[in-house]
Amino acid sequence: MLGSLPHRALHQLANVHGPIMHLKLGLVPTIVVSSADAAKLFLKTHDAAFCSRPKTQASEVMSYGRKAMAFSEYGPHWRSMRKLCTLELLTNAKVEMFGGMRREEVRRVVEEIRGGGGAEFRRIVDEALKVAGAFNLNDFVPFLKVLDLQCSGIGIRPSNEESEQGIGCIIQPSHRPTYAKRKENHGNHKDFIDIMISLMDSDCAHEVQLDLDTIKALLLDLLAAGLDSTATTVTWAFAELIKHPFAMKKAQEELKDAIGLDRMVEEKDLVNLEYLNMVIKETMRLHPVAPLLVPRESIEDVIVNDYHIPKKSRLIINAWAIGRDPKAWSGDPEEFDPSRFANSDIDLSGRYFELIPFGAGRRGCPGLQMGLSSVQLVLGQLLHCFDWELPDGVSPRDLDMGEKFGLAVAKAEHLLIKPTYRLKST
Numbered sequence: 461m462l463g464s465l466p467h468r469a470l471h472q473l474a475n476v477h478g479p480i481m482h483l484k485l486g487l488v489p490t491i492v493v494s495s496a497d498a499a500k501l502f503l504k505t506h507d508a509a510f511c512s513r514p515k516t517q518a519s520e521v522m523s524y525g526r527k528a529m530a531f532s533e534y535g536p537h538w539r540s541m542r543k544l545c546t547l548e549l550l551t552n553a554k555v556e557m558f559g560g561m562r563r564e565e566v567r568r569v570v571e572e573i574r575g576g577g578g579a580e581f582r583r584i585v586d587e588a589l590k591v592a593g594a595f596n597l598n599d600f601v602p603f604l605k606v607l608d609l610q611c612s613g614i615g616i617r618p619s620n621e622e623s624e625q626g627i628g629c630i631i632q633p634s635h636r637p638t639y640a641k642r643k644e645n646h647g648n649h650k651d652f653i654d655i656m657i658s659l660m661d662s663d664c665a666h667e668v669q670l671d672l673d674t675i676k677a678l679l680l681d682l683l684a685a686g687l688d689s690t691a692t693t694v695t696w697a698f699a700e701l702i703k704h705p706f707a708m709k710k711a712q713e714e715l716k717d718a719i720g721l722d723r724m725v726e727e728k729d730l731v732n733l734e735y736l737n738m739v740i741k742e743t744m745r746l747h748p749v750a751p752l753l754v755p756r757e758s759i760e761d762v763i764v765n766d767y768h769i770p771k772k773s774r775l776i777i778n779a780w781a782i783g784r785d786p787k788a789w790s791g792d793p794e795e796f797d798p799s800r801f802a803n804s805d806i807d808l809s810g811r812y813f814e815l816i817p818f819g820a821g822r823r824g825c826p827g828l829q830m831g832l833s834s835v836q837l838v839l840g841q842l843l844h845c846f847d848w849e850l851p852d853g854v855s856p857r858d859l860d861m862g863e864k865f866g867l868a869v870a871k872a873e874h875l876l877i878k879p880t881y882r883l884k885s886t
């Protein structure tokens with residue numbers, strides 16, 4: 461219907477029909493928003509009316525019958541789950557608490573790269589993201605479900621079984637390293653599962669019936685939402701930096717000046733890395749990993765700009781189009797230029813509607829702090845520890861920047877680059 465890259469097709473349509481479009485996708489009235497001002501109207505002024513998620517086949521499967529959060533409709537279950545996540549799992553204090561684990565993991569990756577190594581779970585998350593992000597015809601024309609024209613059921617079922625097994629394994633006490641062992645590796649820190657299991661019998665579960673299925677659903681939500689978005693953002697940043705050697709050099713110079721070449725990057729260094737943070741914003745402007753965010757659904761009839769929008773309309777925010785809107789971005793909006801953020805207040809919090817890779821409003825990403833800390837640390841560490849170049853004979857101009865659509869839009873081609881260790885110490 462909208463081709464393999466719907467954010468691009470919808471951008472072209474918006475160039476002709478304007479920043480607020482009404483489309484009839486199958487039987488579902490759908491509003492597509494493609495400018496910062498219009499996004500503010502829907503995600504701030506009328507956020508309360510558009511705060512639900514549509515019921516889709518993929519969301520049913522992904523969330524154990526909508527026991528989780530990301531795909532849940534608005535209501536008491538979503539509110540309690542969101543509270544649980546924001547107050548117990550994703551607070552700034554918890555994000556800081558997981559810092560030791562992030563440091564160890566990134567250090568391990570650096571060692572692996574130096575030594576000149578993917579995991580079973582990555583494959584499950586990739587598959588889950590493919591299912592969740594695809595436009596499923598059955599969700600727009602429900603009576604076609606029996607025909608399953610896109611064979612979506614074939615894609616969904618194995619993924620569900622695999623993720624059931626994978627997630628089950630992660631939670632199983634017999635498959636988890638003992639707390640003592642993890643304490644030895646990461647200090648006195650609990651992980652997500654420790655925290656959720658400890659909440660099962662406590663009063664702090666924020667009215668959630670926290671059974672094992674709910675924990676599994678939430679875990680799949682958090683891993684699917686967090687893992688790929690972070691990895692994909694780092695890959696896009698690297699691809700842009702390879703294409704723009706001046707920006708790569710500037711980021712590495714900043715790291716060298718702030719930290720020196722005698723040690724690796726620590727989380728405490730990240731606040732001083734202004735240019736690195738500009739590189740991340742610019743990467744997320746041009747390559748938001750969820751270019752259409754996650755679809756919303758209206759919970760009541762609402763009038764927006766004199767248009768009557770009926771209850772249960774679908775809302776799609778084209779963050780990809782907004783990031784290259786010439787009315788919002790000066791110079792050439794298609795050009796990768798981190799310095800456009802110098803002396804600018806624009807941040808990623810969802811308050812500046814021209815840059816909303818984490819969404820905004822009630823359903824905005826609760827993992828922003830965790831996602832951003834991971835991207836900063838991984839990108840900063842890899843730029844600091846290694847020089848990077850393309851294989852012999854490949855020029856930056858030839859680098860393929862094609863996209864592969866899913867909930868996280870990744871580079872279609874793997875990025876192949878050669879590292880050379882650049883620190884003095886081991």
Ligand code: HEM
Nearest residue numbers: 530682685686689750754817818819820823824825827831
């Ligand atoms: C680079 C990293 C990340 C990006 C770009 C990102 C982006 C997004 C976006 C665009 C949305 C939809 C927002 C909306 O509808 O307005 C979202 C929702 C969500 N994200 Fe993230 N995310 C990232 C990392 C994470 C992490 C690390 C976690 C948790 C561990 C997480 C958990 C969630 C959840 C649970 C939702 C659904 C919220 C709801 O429906 O109430 N995300 N994210």
